[in-house]
Amino acid sequence: MKIAGNRRALRTGALALAVGLVLLAGCRREPDTTAAPTEGPATTQPDTTAPQATVDAPLELRDVIENTPQAVVGISYPPDVNRYPGLAKALSDYATAARGELQQAVDGLGNDKPTMPYELSLSFEKLLETPQMVVISADGSRYTGGAHGEPLVARFVWLPEQQQMLTAETLIPDTKGWGAVSDYVADQLRERVATRLSSDDMEPGQQQEALRSASRMIADGTGASADNFSQFQPITDPNGLITAVRFVFPPYQVGPYSDGTQTVDVPAAVLVPHVAPAYAGLFAKG
Known part of the structure; x- marks a missing residue:
């Protein structure tokens, strides 16, 4: 198994540092490079009801750091996950759903500014890559008030030869x-x-x-x-x-x-x- 040990720690630390700098320095907002938040209720659980079909149009997933007066978003992806379009789409769907739920909470604020900015921190890491399987972890949290954030935990097992998710x-x-x-x-x-x-x-x-x-x-x-x-x-x-x-x-x-x-x-x-x-x-x- 190819475990991204030191690399995972560096990527996670870098994401946390970037989010912290946004809060302290009020950096300008970076362009959003992921799909727009979904409308209405969203779920952050991967869809495991059916195997994933091959995606015709490959996605280009890129890391995101974004801030507004009300919320901070940080998302990181493995650099070469775009090689597997179906897997990339699953990761994109998960991140989009997580952002959609964050946006619902932000919309509920109206013109108010929270005492602590709402936050979405999400890191996708490659845990395993063989000709038979590619395994990705998703770990992070979403904070929309309260004592602590909501944990985000998911795993994705992609079978390249079958072009489908193993559920x-x-x-x-x-x-x-x-x-x-x-x-x-x-x-x-x-x-x-x-x-x-x-x-x-x-x-x-x-x-x-x-x-x-x-x-x-x-x-x-x-x-x-x-x-x-x-x-x-x-x-x-x-x-x-x-x-x-x-x-x-x-x-x-x-x-x-x-x-x-x-x-x-x-x-x-x-x-x-x-x-x-x-x-x-x-x-x-x-």
Whole structure:
């Protein structure tokens, strides 16, 4: 797997610095280089209802830094993602939806100026690129008032040979398969909570109640449904074959906001018996 470790840190730091400079110095507004915000309600979840079709007209995605008296926008893309038009369109759609929701909040201000500028910070990073798969992460936040921003967390798995997105629904097509994934993931998350609580200075009764509360939230967020596992990224061996799938859970799905984004790696041995035959060849055997 080609992980953009140092490069990701540099790009994310640069984006944060640029947004900070905009707030401090009131830089002039840069031309908007992405599609216009959508009208009406928008969603920031990737569309996983159907495979993505080939895009005839390639998009040219470019980083964005923009500011107004009411809001700041910062978006960064991998420099060569335009090589995959269908994937580029999916990233553009996600960013456009996120901007649309920010714009709705700005429009609600009327002529008022917020105490703290509203903000959209979104970074797309390439996690993996092989002839079989290209994996992109989207991480960021959208602030429209309140104590903290709304987390933005998404993963995109593009299959260049098929020119389509690999989704949770197509990867594992039945509830039985998701039941096996659910059991494995929930056990891992509960074990983490139990380990953490055992090191806290709590009365036994308080510890048990905290574990029960955490277990309920984990059960709600890991039910045997593809919807609960829609964000994932394959982990591969040197031959590009999947040895595990890392399922990604945004804050609030399986724990409180303070726990942040959580992940669980499910080994291929658990997944392969339930993977759709069309994708079994992507996985390592044995």
